[in-house]
Amino acid sequence: MDLDIKYLGLESLSKIGSTLGISIKTDKYTKEKTMLRYARLLIEIQLEDVFREYIEFINDRSVLVRQKVEYEWKPTKCCHCKMFGHVKEECSKKTQVRKEWRVIQRQVEQEPLNTPSQVQRQLEDVEGFVTV
Numbered sequence: 001m002d003l004d005i006k007y008l009g010l011e012s013l014s015k016i017g018s019t020l021g022i023s024i025k026t027d028k029y030t031k032e033k034t035m036l037r038y039a040r041l042l043i044e045i046q047l048e049d050v051f052r053e054y055i056e057f058i059n060d061r062s063v064l065v066r067q068k069v070e071y072e073w074k075p076t077k078c079c080h081c082k083m084f085g086h087v088k089e090e091c092s093k094k095t096q097v098r099k100e101w102r103v104i105q106r107q108v109e110q111e112p113l114n115t116p117s118q119v120q121r122q123l124e125d126v127e128g129f130v131t132v
Contacts, residue, residue, distance in 0.1 A: 001038045001068060008033055013041055019055050020069065021045035040072075047075065047084065 007016060010026065017023035022044040029035035045051070051074055055067045075084050081093045088094065 001070060003039050003067060004065075005036060008036070008039055013039055016055060016057060016067070017041045017043050019057065020052065021049065047077075 007013065008030070010031065013026060013030070014023045020043050024042040024044055026042070027040040030039045030041070051071060053069060055069055057065055057067070059065050076087055077084050078086050078088050078091050080088045080091045
């Protein structure tokens with residue numbers, strides 16, 4: 001975005017794009033200079049490389065120019081297994097904590113059994129469940 005018009009030539013764009021990777025081609029509007037708000041390049045970047053936010057180059061007046069770079073698409077990379085195509089939350093190699101329900105047996109104090117309601121309370125556990 002906002003690249004100066006004097007850098008919109010194919011040779012200039014190719015040199016600027018080569019700081020990121022291998023320049024392959026430009027789109028129709030950039031080539032014909034009909035869309036002057038931005039320039040689009042197809043650049044081959046190594047997956048191990050960092051996707052830089054800025055390109056810095058020295059212009060014809062020996063002034064350092066800092067140009068912002070926007071990517072239409074970036075590959076997703078898992079920070080856990082370092083593989084591409086998924087994120088850490090979806091990683092199958094991440095050890096997941098397995099949760100399961102287990103019955104906890106608790107001892108109930110022994111009372112003399114006189115009535116059916118006392119027998120019922122005797123069979124109830126702490127949470128109110130009845131053992132059948």
